[in-house]
Amino acid sequence: MQFIENKTFDDIKVGDSASLTRTLHSDDITLFAILSGDINPAHVDADYAKTDLFHHIVAHGMWGGTLISAVLGTELPGPGTIYLSQSLEFRHPVGLDDRITATVTVREKDNAKHRLILDCICRNQSDQIVIEGSAEVIAPTEKVKRPRALLPELHMHVRGERHRHMVEAAAAFPPMRMAIVHPCDALALNGALDAADAKLIVPVLVGPIAKIRKAAVAAGRSIENIEMVDAPHSHAAAEIAVELARAGKVEALMKGALHTDEVMGAVVAHDGGLRTERRMSHVFVLDVPTYPKPLFVTDAAINIAPTLEDKRDIILNVIDLCHALGIAGPKIALLSAVETVESKIGSTLEAAALCKMAERGQIEGGLLDGPLAFDNAISKRAAAEKHIVSAVAGDADVLLAPDLEAGNILAKQLIYLAEADAAGIVLGARVPIVLTSRADNAAARVASCALARLLVEHMLKSPMRGPAT
Template sequence: MALSKTYEDLLVGDEASISRLLTPDDLYVFAHASGNLNPVHMPSEDGAEWDEKTPVPSMLLGSMFSAVLGNILPGPGTLYHSQDLNFLGRARVGDTVTVSLTVIEKNGDNKVSFRTRILRGEEMLVDGVAIVHPPRVGREIGHAILPALTIARHRHVARLLDACENLPPTPTAIVAPEDESSLRGPVEAAKANLIRPLLIGDAARIHAVAAEHGIDLGGIEIEDLASHDAAAARAVEMVHQGRAKAVMKGLLHTDELLRHVVKSQGGLRTGRRISHVFVMDVPYLDDLVLVTDAAINIAPTIEDKVDITQNAIDLAIALGIVQPKVGVLSAVETVNLKIQSSMDAAILAKMADRGQISGGLVDGPLAMDNAISLSAAKTKGLVSLVAGRADVLVVPNLEAGNILAKDLTFAAQAEGAGIVLGAKVPVLLTSRADDAAARLFSCVTAVLYEAWLRTGTSVVPPARN
């Protein structure tokens, strides 16, 4: 609780201060609130994060005096009359600054002058004088309840994109790229040197879409096949010929593509069951989270879930997660004989303990809250290396996974990549509703996974254990 001081209460020499760590999120919020989009204070065009050289807007620093004046001294009820500021140095992202006020004069007419300073250690960054009207009556307030803010930036996408920098572009067969997003995504990925697209589909439609939306197809190979079925078959054939190291879905139904991927003769099957993973960059989570299976296996058996889990662990390792933590989801976090998903989760966890699933830590059953929230896990008394820290979420069935992935995308503002695993090459199974950014993220994921398949080593610096 804070009790404000009136004009009569204030004495020359009274002082107050706060300390503040300057973060990238502060710059985003200030840009939105002020409308200041000066690129000096924004991330680079290639999506890189801010670093210690990024200057903080000077008026962001100036605004911090308001927090001390309004909350501490004089406190609630204070109104600004004027403020002069001298900016003597530049604050940077990552700095901790001290914002301080000292009463220097009582001016009469209910006005008080404060010296206002911001320091980084001993270095003065801002100096000035504020004149304010203190409250005429002391007021006491508690902590204000403000709406929470989530900064929807996708820092993990940028981190993975950086990891692809020294990799050669992956030859990728794009099946039926016949609308703007399914064509623009691979073209943008080619510009980023992620893939070398081989466009397979109705050439006239592809050219028409490119012309309508200003997409440059210069230097990109196009194979003219009017039928989606024929285009899907040709993409699989290109893999067998060694011309393609990945396949990407365009404007066709998933079944039309996967029919050729999974066929027993001439398909792309391996000894492991094919499954789908959504790689999600969720703004409020510290790391990537992988959701599986949300697109292929409708009601997986426990045998299916073994391969689904192993596929996801392999992908997580390829994306730089050294020992993925796998939470097997159910509606509850205890084994219930009437809930099959809880039984499956317990079996998978024990199979991982016995080495039948390798490369990650597997625990379950876990409910969604205690899989990703440490506070929820602690509240429910769970003792687990996975609970609250899960990198991979294995869902009970396709319906649950699809709902979860789309909830993260549309309600939590996640950026998602879709990829099919367990085939001879990665298959980028993007949704027809995905925009070009999501397709680019899928390309990044596929390139990193293909490199891991080829070399057995991840090129992504570890994010966390």
């Protein structure tokens, strides 16, 4: 165990010194803004990061001073020090990625008051003095030795930022007509109206009009200028919405306040449904704070125990979605409990077969690898420790779950334990289907509509291919 220990006033001599070295990163500045509430554009705007004004105000003022304070509080004198005053002059700009060494040296001792005057100097990696000044402290008179606190690892993340980028990209295209199936509560209606406000969709509300109007009153929203199609109940609403899609009158569907089975029952009907030659599947697009890019999880909502052929279609579906989002060669990790092929674990055999199918051209447009355990799929360190050499391991865009239970548990763990933001969509039908959950907030519904809008645009330019034979 590491300890932090002070020097008492009696132990300290004039000329004693201590140092601390740190490198200035952009996250340091962001964290300071979060802690202090200082959102002055001169401090946090990226455009200022290229100017001496930025360096002078931010790096000298807040960061250099904190380094000196850290030396005084942890090294000399250390724990128990009372900070009285500090006077600093800024000699040279500090830039991002500069390595700064802060040094304090005892200049004077006041025996009567146990006070110290210390010279304070910060130098950069070129040995230039960037900060110079002095500090006055009251040194501790009793010895202190305590375990050194372990600081938590911090990840800078703006909540929902990646989903906002999707919404902005989708809003660049004309809004599409989307049937909202049975939007008979405030949450379902708000999601549709918010997506309309974001210029993603032109909603067509399908359901009992009296109930829809009641939901609008509860939500405090106006629906006077929005098209509505009357249906006596939720089953009928699903059937009418599917018929609108078959007739080309809407380009996508969104589930409202009804059971998933009711919507999907109408979608998969052999007579009058929206089937294609592809197996339908669901994809979660997750914005995970601790992962550096969007993470796709499939299938966690439709296929309970997918066969090898089903998994091929599930992969083709998610590849099309990735392409629609601008990910040209998505890296697809085929998940299992282990990273080796084991005859007793069927998902490892299917993963190996899928990789061979990709090698033979039966799955195109993405890079597959598996079987991979979850840690090896998303952690380069874990993959390296197990000597896995792969372009996918540790850098996956897509996680293919072995079955619905595993996929559903995985997605919900990321949402509820890792604070991931989720958007979701059903693929493989004639039109995209936004399959919302009662737990989804309005932002998740809007992000899901953005997925549908981007996929529709992609389908117009590159119709989805059927499975290779």
